[in-house]
Amino acid sequence: MIRTAIGDLNSVGQGEKVRLNGWVQDLRRLKSIAFVVLRDHTGTVQVTLKPDALSNYNEVSELSRESVLEIEGKVDRKSGAKAGMEIQALSVNILNISRSPLPLGIDDPVEADFDTRLNNRFLDLRKKENNIIFRVESSLLWGMRKYLMSQNFVEVHTPKIVAAATEGGADLFRVKYFEKETYLNQSPQLYKEILMSSGMDRVFEVGPAFRAEEHNTPRHLNEFTSVDIEMSFADHNGAMTMLENAVKSGIEEVLAINADALKLLGKELGVPEVPFPRITYKECVKIIEKKGFTFNYGEDFNTEHLKEIGKEFPGFYFITEWPATVRPFYTMPKQDDPSLTNSYDLQFGEKEITSGAQRVHDPDMLEKRFMEKGLNPSDFEFYIKSFRYGMPPHAGWGLGLERLTMIILDIPNIRSVTLFPRDRTRVVP
Ligand code: 4AD
Ligand code: MG
Numbered sequence: 001m002i003r004t005a006i007g008d009l010n011s012v013g014q015g016e017k018v019r020l021n022g023w024v025q026d027l028r029r030l031k032s033i034a035f036v037v038l039r040d041h042t043g044t045v046q047v048t049l050k051p052d053a054l055s056n057y058n059e060v061s062e063l064s065r066e067s068v069l070e071i072e073g074k075v076d077r078k079s080g081a082k083a084g085m086e087i088q089a090l091s092v093n094i095l096n097i098s099r100s101p102l103p104l105g106i107d108d109p110v111e112a113d114f115d116t117r118l119n120n121r122f123l124d125l126r127k128k129e130n131n132i133i134f135r136v137e138s139s140l141l142w143g144m145r146k147y148l149m150s151q152n153f154v155e156v157h158t159p160k161i162v163a164a165a166t167e168g169g170a171d172l173f174r175v176k177y178f179e180k181e182t183y184l185n186q187s188p189q190l191y192k193e194i195l196m197s198s199g200m201d202r203v204f205e206v207g208p209a210f211r212a213e214e215h216n217t218p219r220h221l222n223e224f225t226s227v228d229i230e231m232s233f234a235d236h237n238g239a240m241t242m243l244e245n246a247v248k249s250g251i252e253e254v255l256a257i258n259a260d261a262l263k264l265l266g267k268e269l270g271v272p273e274v275p276f277p278r279i280t281y282k283e284c285v286k287i288i289e290k291k292g293f294t295f296n297y298g299e300d301f302n303t304e305h306l307k308e309i310g311k312e313f314p315g316f317y318f319i320t321e322w323p324a325t326v327r328p329f330y331t332m333p334k335q336d337d338p339s340l341t342n343s344y345d346l347q348f349g350e351k352e353i354t355s356g357a358q359r360v361h362d363p364d365m366l367e368k369r370f371m372e373k374g375l376n377p378s379d380f381e382f383y384i385k386s387f388r389y390g391m392p393p394h395a396g397w398g399l400g401l402e403r404l405t406m407i408i409l410d411i412p413n414i415r416s417v418t419l420f421p422r423d424r425t426r427v428v429p
Contacts, residue, residue: 001072007042009085014077020045020087023126024067024098025107034061038071038087039106041131046086047071054092066098066106066126114415121420121429132261133417136254137405141206143253144227144246151242153202153229158191160208164380166190167328171211173222184210187398189330190383192230193359196394197386204229206401216424218413219351221402223422230396236332236342236358239395240318243346243354244274247316247399251408267409276346277317284309284319298325303350310350320344329369332358332395346399348407356397363387 001019004012012018022040034049034057051057063069073087104112104120106127111117117124125131145155161182165172166189173184188205195203209226229242252271254262262269284305288295291308301309309319322343324333334340343357360366363384370377377384405417415421420429 005042006038006040006045009045009075009087012075014075016075017090018073018075018087020047020069020071020073021095022069022071023106024063024065024069026065027061027063029061036060036063036069036071036089038069039126041128043128045083047073047089048076048086049089049092054089056092056094060092060094063094064098064100066102066123067094068096068098069093070095114413118415118421118426119429125419129264130416132258132264133405133409133411134419136258136261136409137401137417139253139257140250140405140408141227141401142257143250145204145206146253147246147249148202148204148229148242151202153204153231154200156192156195156200156203156205157207158185158188158195158205160185160210162190164190164383166330167211171213173210173212186211187226188228189328189398190380192228192396193330193391193394194383194386196230196232197389197391200232202229202231209398214424218415219403219406221414221418221422222424224403224414224418225401227399227401228396230394232392232394234358234395235393236320236344236356236395239356239358239397240278240344240346241275243356243397243399244272244276244316247346247353247404248272248274250404254408265409269408272316276315277313278320278344279309279313279317280321281319281323281340282321287312298323300326306347306350306352310347313347314349316346316348318344318346324372327357329366329373329375330357330359331369332360342395346397351403351407352400353403353407354397354399356395358393358395361387361391361393363391 003021004018020038022038024036025039025044026037028035032051036047037044038047049057049060070093071089072091073089075085076088077085104116104123161175161177162185163182167186175182175184187209192203205228208223210223213220248271255269285295285297288305288308321340324339324341327341327343332342334342341357345352346354360369366384366387367377402414402417406414411417
């Protein structure tokens with residue numbers, strides 16, 4: 001008999017036989033009858049166990065919580081069960097017995113502290129409100145993938161053990177690679193650009209990115225999932241259009257697939273209107289100066305500044321035309337004012353979700369930009385080489401998948417939307 005998901009029991013007729021697989025969420029033994037609340041990834045159902053129907057009744061009715069069962073039984077809608085139905089067990093196969101006590105309760109009314117939850121993440125994720133976040137994230141990514149594929153992007157995979165930094169040398173994790181010193185990649189930036197020289201035209205990658213950031217914040221991880229694109233014969237405007245449409249498509253997919261999850265989490269989500277507003281860096285400086293901050297023009301915005309800007313623009317919006325001083329070497333200077341760049345961040349209120357830009361495609365300009373940033377072009381020879389023999393103009397972006405998930409579900413800590421978060425103090429589990 002094939003397995004029925006508990007969430008699908010509503011469409012099964014009275015008296016029909018089903019096979020269910022799941023965990024013992026609760027077990028009550030009365031005088032000559034026992035009730036199991038069985039849970040799978042779709043929900044819970046009450047199962048009635050009777051001694052005369054089950055040869056192993058004694059063993060089953062003594063089971064510990066979170067033991068794993070396979071139950072065959074009959075759907076019974078006439079009983080007084082709370083959910084309007086229960087299952088009368090015909091056979092119970094014990095697949096695994098859980099040890100007790102549990103390090104973390106699954107349906108305890110009091111929430112355990114966050115560290116205990118993360119230390120026992122396998123149990124924490126058995127709670128529907130926790131694991132459902134990852135179903136939402138999956139649909140979100142699927143919606144973005146669908147859009148990018150429709151625009152002729154090819155999904156690629158580039159190395160994560162690399163020889164050069166892309167986003168600045170300070171945040172690198174070193175890796176001993178036989179006799180050489182290498183790093184974990186901070187971003188697929190250099191490789192996705194090389195692929196533009198190789199004529200792949202439009203690529204995207206979904207993969208891990210590593211940042212050795214020392215500080216613990218609610219929005220930084222040391223390993224996160226980066227959704228990256230790079231496209232040829234395009235500038236920053238073309239890449240921004242791809243980004244807003246990809247985000248919109250992701251949210252549409254969540255709405256189509258995860259309505260129940262949004263309801264369970266109590267989240268209201270709407271399809272954002274595109275195009276998103278575009279605000280220049282200079283306009284943002286004006287906003288924060290008007291709020292009484294003294295700001296050093298040419299610097300990055302800090303959390304306080306972004307809070308003020310976010311108050312003016314509570315939804316999705318782009319900050320464009322960043323000064324060259326705060327953008328990496330590969331960023332294209334603005335033609336009529338090279339102190340600025342053809343770059344942008346996608347923001348949601350105060351939170352950064354994406355950075356992107358048109359890239360420098362001229363090898364001489366690129367070498368000059370390396371020097372200006374105090375970097376040695378010879379460390380990047382493998383990259384610059386791909387610019388010397390016909391590199392097309394190109395643009396792209398990198399989006400933090402966890403950041404976008406936090407935003408659409410309005411979850412304050414990035415660790416909640418990461419299965420096994422890596423932060424300054426946590427590498428286990
Ligand atoms: O802004 P970042 O550093 O930009 C790049 O990596 C560029 N190569 C992208 C490009 O194509 N120009 O990182 C991109 C995004 C950020 O906007 C943020 O959402 C996420 O990656 N991110 C992090 N997420 C979690 N924890 C961290 N430590 C993150 N660092 C960046
Ligand atoms: Mg950034």
